[in-house]
Amino acid sequence: MREFAERLRSTSFLWMLFIGPMVLLMLIFLLLRISDEGKKSVKAIVTDPAYFLVNRQMIKGESNISYDIRDVSFEHTEFLDNPNLASYDVWIEINRKVLTNKVVKVFYREEIGVEAKIAMQLEVERRLEEAFVEDKYLDVTLEEFRNIKQPLNFDYIDIQDPGKKTSRIEGFVGLGFGAVIVLFILLFGLAVVRSTAKDKSNRIVEIMLASTSSRALMLGKIIGIGFAALVQFLTWVILVGVGLYIMRETLYPDLLDPSNWAQSSEEVKVQLAQQLSNQTQNKLLDVLYNQIDYTIMLSNFVILFVLGYLFYGAFFSFIGAMSNSESDGQQFTLPLIGVLLFSLGVGYLTVLKPENEWVDIFAWVPFTSPVVQLVRIGQGYYEGHSSISYTISLLVLLVSTGVFLYLASKLYQANILNFGVRTKSFFTKKDKMHNAVIDLGTNTFNLAIGRWIDNSLSISYSTKEGVALGMDGINDGIITIEAIQRAISCLKRFKLLCDKHKVSRIHAIGTSAIRDARNSEEFCAEIFNQTGIKVEVIDGMREAELIFKGIACTYSFPKLSLIMDIGGGSTEFIQVEGGKSTKSMSLNIGVSRIFQKFQFSDPLNQEDIRKIEDFLEENCTDSFYSLNADVLVGASGSFETFYELVNRKKFPDGLKTQEVGLSLFLEELDNIIASTQAERDVNSFIIPIRKKMAPVAAVKTRWVIKKLGIKEIIISPCSLKEGLFSELR
């Protein structure tokens, strides 16, 4: 009921309620204006075995009709096949029955224009009236007879299809109704997908499921939206009906109905006929106003729409339950839209070749049967065939609907609470999916979006933002409210970037500042509430493991090496021997911690440097001094900045490691340590977040190099993020 009410209240629904019928009426009007008027010049043969008209001259008016009156009669086949009759466009059959049934049959080879029809009716009727009076079939004068006579009915019959078994135009009308079914199923099916995906993405579905069963929820949604569709359709029927009636009364009166001429004189009739015949009057108009049995068409439309909508609704619901967002849903609906369009194609085939054996099959297949059956009903197919096949086709549709609704409800239940994790996709391969990794560091948040292609990691997008999560709180073990706000606003931007790059899953890793904060739980909960990103807080050893894995993606460690990753909160050291990690540690000696612990002068003086080195001495455990390496492998972050300062150029794109000469490197570290804040502020190689703390990082790096006797420097752009990617391979 809520779905129904919400849809009725929506502005788009209200607009479509009135705009739809208006557009439809305009299209009908346009079709009537542009359609072929039929042949205007006609050669007619009149068979008159009763001698009513034989030896009478047909008085020709303004029309282009020539008559050849014969006192014979023949079969339909003869008019069709006899070459001597091939030159006649029309065969008017008059026999003695006309006295009682008032019907004159007119067979045509090709549709004739209404002007010709009116002239023909006037001329034939006038001559017959004279004949009836003059030949004393009736004992009245001609004038008296004309006053009391019943008008004759002219029955126009296509000689190709005298039984009127099939008619393309009627078939097309059926196809038109079928197209409306497809349109409504598509529009409202997509509404089911959107609504289900929305419920899922805004998480209300869990509350709904705690009040009712998933099956009832699914059916409620399908039926609620379906009712809105019916309301819209019925409104359309009423409005289009009224519109057609008004058009009939004003623009297109029924000229062929002789009763409309009854009160007019002969001259007026002719004048009227000629006047009105200038307007477009054609077969379509005839079909629209005379041939369609609206009771049958509309009642069958409703039955087939309801069943067809429920049948397809099962699929749309399932797609909605599988989708994590509305855009996801749109992708998954494409195959279903294809099937719906295919059913329209089969409907077209039914119009062209109603007896085709494939049409018989598709009339039973539930995916196509609503359209095919409507075309058949429009064609009057079941007037000449048993309607049992229609009944069985409805039963097949009904049973399939039940079965698919049941199956859909099972899948719906399994998927609707599967937030963020899609059912094992039929459409995507794991290695083709984009993952995003976010490293929530103490100073900077790093985002990398990438995927594995043929065992090679391809990073399609990466960025970093200075968030200063540890600012003002790291040494007190808290994340300040301001830092939380900065983090959330950064992660919201990252989330938008992930959406833009169609990321299937976001992996967010929290490190030192978060793991050491007393309010880390609240911080993570707030991030999840505001961005939907779940942060996994890892310990220092896991951080070291991921850093090693990240660098190992592109560097094989040919020598005894030590990885150093300078973070804001902690610094990780991993000793690598023979390509394997042999020792690792995470020490709380991050630059942000040091920077906030002491007051430093600008530039650093010897006392400041001593304070930093003393702090490092105090906080580095014995196991640090047991580390042994020739090569220092600097992991991303500050080391990339050092590389850029040494080489005065950007760190190359890609994931390759770069070598830097030790003496040059140490010289540059000295330069950084001696630099003033003002000098760093104008140095474009130092990113804003590092401008303050770069000297502290430099002192620390120099201290490590000297303490451990490092001989070579390698810098890798990879780190924790790439390590996590390596686990997603």
Added chain:
Amino acid sequence: MLEVKEISKSFGKKNALHAVSITAQSGQIFGLLGPNGAGKTTLIRIINTIIRQDSGEVLWNGKPIRLKNLNEIGYLPEERGLYRSMQVMDHLIFLGRMRGLTKYDAAQQSKKWLEEFEIAHWSKNKIENLSKGMSQKVQFIGAMLHDPSLVILDEPLSGFDPLNVQLVIDKIDAFKKEGKTILLSTHNMRSVDQICDRIALIYQSEKLVEDGVWNLRDRFKQDEFTIRFKGNMVALANGLWTGFELIQKEDLDENRFLVRVRKRGENSINELMTSLMNHIQIEAIEEYFPDMQEVFVQLIEEKDAV
């Protein structure tokens, strides 16, 4: 009374719950604790009949819980959600009717609750115009307005500011006094200390422990005492008998400290007090019981060690 008996549930090859049993009495606040992915939400969804267990049963007042019992349950899920385009009052009426209230009753109850939560003047506003805190209140009201006798709250305090946290805690406390059964899942250990009577710890799909909060705190206490005193730390060190060791120190102001000491051997608190009295001015002394955060960590460490 809610009884969960031997519930097991797997999703494909992943074992989400293994033979978990808990019992929550009427008039009791039962905390369901555990790290992320432990299986708490799965258990809550099974109790709410949102998903079906592979084996085991859930009894409500001695009878298996069925769809018809859902009107007796008030459920506030962790994943909050409302229809953003609906007005507050309409939404609450809708939620109330989903839980079996008539439209009139739902409207009356909504009005009462909105006034209690001081957001009655927002009743004609659309949800999308509310702040996050207000939406949370609407969500909480929606879960409770049908006066359920079993209240299930998944992270009920998340998203509320400190004032509203207290408001929600007071409400939960009021439910307890009304004799309702309250099942509460949370990561917020402070709220567990503050409001839960009994807890169960779910870890790696299994129940590690189920006990009263104070029983657990008592079980994990380590003969530690907190002392608030005036004086200086040197005096404390002099006064501390060798039978006690200093574990933690906090400077309250210039000459006021809060310390935690641990007992060694068989010394009593009386002996400690006697020893300290001549050195420092004791303001408060009490036995230290670990909070639920520490209990939680110790339980998991014990399990991991096994």
